[in-house]
Amino acid sequence: MIEILSVTGPASVQDLGRLDQYRFGVGTSGAMDDVALRAGNILLGNDENAAGLEIPMMPFKLRFDRDMAFALTGADVDAEIAGRVIPPWWRSHAGAGDILTIKAMARGARSYLAFSGGIDVPMVLGSRSTQFRGEFGGWHGRPLQPGDVLPCTASTATIGELGVEPAEVTLARPNADPDETLVRVVVAGEYDGFDAATQELFWSSSWKITPQSNRYGYRLQGPAVKPSMPIEKRSHGIVPGVIQIPPNGQPIIQMRDAQTSGGYPKIAAVIRADLWRVGQARLGRMLRFEQTAYADALAAEAEMSAYLDRLRANVGLVEETRTCR
Known part of the structure; x- marks a missing residue:
């Protein structure tokens, strides 16, 4: 114990x-x-x-x-x-x-x-x-x-x-600013409800993780990103990583204790292979989103799996060597 x-x-x-x-x-x-x-x-x-x-x-x-x-x-x-x-x-x-x-x-x-x-x-x-x-x-x-x-x-x-x-170290993102956490995301269901200028603002901006963030969700602070017209949706299923836009235009990233449904429009979703990066970003740190294709999201997942496979193999090799002594 x-x-x-x-x-x-x-x-x-x-x-x-x-x-x-x-x-x-x-x-x-x-x-x-x-x-x-x-x-x-x-x-x-x-x-x-x-x-x-x-x-x-x-x-x-x-x-x-x-x-x-x-x-x-x-x-x-x-x-x-x-x-x-x-x-x-x-x-x-x-x-x-x-x-x-x-x-x-x-x-x-x-x-x-x-x-x-x-x-x-x-x-x-x-x-x-x-x-x-x-x-x-x-x-x-x-x-x-x-x-x-x-x-x-x-x-x-x-x-x-x-x-x-x-x-x-192993899964470091190339060209990432040391003062920011670079996170890959795919566009989500209501992305087309935001005009081109607002979409570009979402991608080009750095977002500060506010003190209101926790295991339920990360509330971000930056320029307001709002849909071209108000989007009213019934609550529907959401998962960790989904980025919702409430009426104030400040994004919320749903995290591991997130509710299972919500009605705010979804602009994007953090890919599974990068959700741990968000979890290791502390309050006050800046996030930046990088648009990623579905195929690249799968490749990132494979890269993360390969890292874990190497850990298993290396630890197994060390234990085998010690056993043979």
Whole structure:
């Protein structure tokens, strides 16, 4: 088990989400940066859907009650355990009683902690992810608090230290401005309801992530983009990544805790292969959208899958080498 000693902000238990409950009006939840969570589980030899911790704010501190391997991925953070520095995108080993402290987040918006065997909270509607809106899943359906003791699946595997290249390095976008997060999107259902000048304004502008942003949605600030004529639609299905335009013309990107339906016009949608980039963009950072064809979106998905395949192969090779010694 692990005990939460101190926590800042809404840290939570997340896996890859409940992806088959939309017909019941239940959103996905799940890790905002699914690539980071998958990578942590790959490092540990876990099922990639094993539940871990999503930590959006620092400082954060926990205690291990027994020997256990863990992996730290996601945002670039300053962390240590028992006096040892833990680099980001790294797996390590904790002894019983060891305290892990994550002090600061130099870059990115969310850190992920995966544990050998995974966090063993009950499955709810096919997932262990916390659903804040419905107050279910995860640990009692709420953010973690000091004093929470979370069970972990027992694992007897002996795992040495190992690091991997962060996704943001391998999957970096060419020609991206270091002060912006460049996100590829495809046009959505009501795109043609915006005139050519407004469409160009949407593509050419930089958008600031406002403090009103969270796991439900990222509210952006920039020039108003409004349809040529008011578009009134009945609520209909939406998914994470959809970019809606409310009456004030300021875009909203639906994120992992998004509702399953809405009526605002949709101008575009973030491709799945880039949604993790949005999840790692912190409040106040600028986003810029790059129009992408469907075929290129599929190619980006293949590139992300190839990165994860390389991680699996490299970790497997290291373990095979150690076994043969």
